[in-house]
Amino acid sequence: MGIHWYPGHMYKATKAMIELLPQVDIIIELIDARIPYSSSNPVIAKIAKEKACIRIINKADLADPKITALWRKNINDTKCIKTLSCDLGTKEQIPQIMNLCCSLSVNKIGQPTVVLVVGIPNVGKSTLINALAGRRVASTGDEPAVTKGQQRVNLRNGIMLIDTPGILWGKVENESSSFRLAATGAIKNTVMTYEEVAIFAARYLLDNYPKYLKRRFIFSDMPLTESDLLDHIGIKRGCLGAGGRIDRERAATIFINELRSGAIGKISLETPELIDQESLHLKPSLTEITGALGVK
Ligand SMILES: Nc1nc2c(ncn2[C@@H]2O[C@H](COP(=O)(O)OP(=O)(O)OP(=O)(O)O)[C@@H](O)[C@H]2O)c(=O)[nH]1
Ligand SMILES: [Mg+2]
Structure with a gap:
């Protein structure tokens, strides 16, 4: 969908x-x-x-x-x-x-x-x-x-x-394409929440660009899940709400903006091979x- x-x-x-x-x-x-x-x-x-x-x-x-x-x-x-x-x-x-x-x-x-x-x-x-x-x-x-x-x-x-x-x-038939369009800034920020887009992008970067994440956000232990990554960014960047709770949406906004600007590194969000695999289901x-x- x-x-x-x-x-x-x-x-x-x-x-x-x-x-x-x-x-x-x-x-x-x-x-x-x-x-x-x-x-x-x-x-x-x-x-x-x-x-x-x-x-x-x-x-x-x-x-x-x-x-x-x-x-x-x-x-x-x-x-x-x-x-x-x-x-x-x-x-x-x-x-x-x-x-x-x-x-x-x-x-x-x-x-x-x-x-x-x-x-x-x-x-x-x-x-x-x-x-x-x-x-x-x-x-x-x-x-x-x-x-x-x-x-x-x-x-x-x-x-x-x-x-x-x-x-x-x-x-946009390929749902991953919608997330990629949002992650790169082609779709208005009001169509999807930053958190939704960040969860998608976090998974891709954890799988494909872990070294860049480590360098940018300085981890001692690499987060394994998308949520862990956003929580870690939230703590590092002081995105804390009432009672010290991590403000995920703020952490996600920082993550997406740094991804879009190239601050995390030179990152591509799809390869020909990946698209071939995804296209089989469309x-x-x-x-x-x-x-x-x-x-x-
Ligand atoms: N890093 C980078 N930024 C670029 C490049 N080309 C354009 N930009 C930036 O991308 C942003 C969008 O550029 P625009 O030329 O306004 O894009 P557009 O396609 O006319 O956008 P709409 O009119 O909204 O459809 C601006 O901040 C540009 O400075 C590029 O090759 N590299
Ligand atoms: Mg224009």
Whole structure:
């Protein structure tokens, strides 16, 4: 059972994006390097098939480089789709992205090449627009749903960029994907409690990154369970309520914020192998969503 997170504004934003498609020449889709599968919107995958597409695995600076390398091998380029991993903090890959846009651009006399920038909330779409424009033209912020509507930016080289609000899809079938989206900050903090998300992330980190936890939170004995880990963080960070009881929600908030910021380490929350295993238990439910939006 997946979460249902599809507020009206996201449905409208998806519909507006689809309506714009006939004018679009190139799609840039940003996915999150920490969760390349869970941050890939199946609706975008479906519509992107018709267009030249640049797929950017963003926030690579926060992800485990070994796992990103595995994903790079796993996500194949096709004739129309070029993939590159990126850290927009450094802007190093901006010339390469611009060159790709220029090489894929179509010759339309007197009209700009239209590049639509899409992806889940908080993945870095507006940051990319600003970097490509070379100035701050779009609002950015470390929370989902900062961009509320489409915004057009004309560059001097004949390219028009369109920033879009972050979108998720109607039903995130894989329940683990919902937790991963929440853990990385793509889903508003009001949809799930910090504690729920922290319990999920704690288990993954205890199994896959115990050394990072030890280094960050300094344990003499490694906690065995997710609850023990949160209690330990609560004690270490002084999250105590009435009667000296550990305030789990506060401990969970600290843990999630440090995970999101990269303070615990470069961490990926899914691998291709794990997703293969999880996918065996899922049935596709895309038709329902894309049908409702008018995508055939
Ligand atoms: N560490 C890191 N942070 C990044 C990177 N790219 C963007 N960010 C940060 O991620 C946060 C979200 O960036 P935005 O550009 O606002 O994201 P968005 O996709 O436009 O978000 P919405 O408009 O809310 O959908 C900001 O705090 C950015 O500074 C990156 O490559 N690495
Ligand atoms: Mg934005």
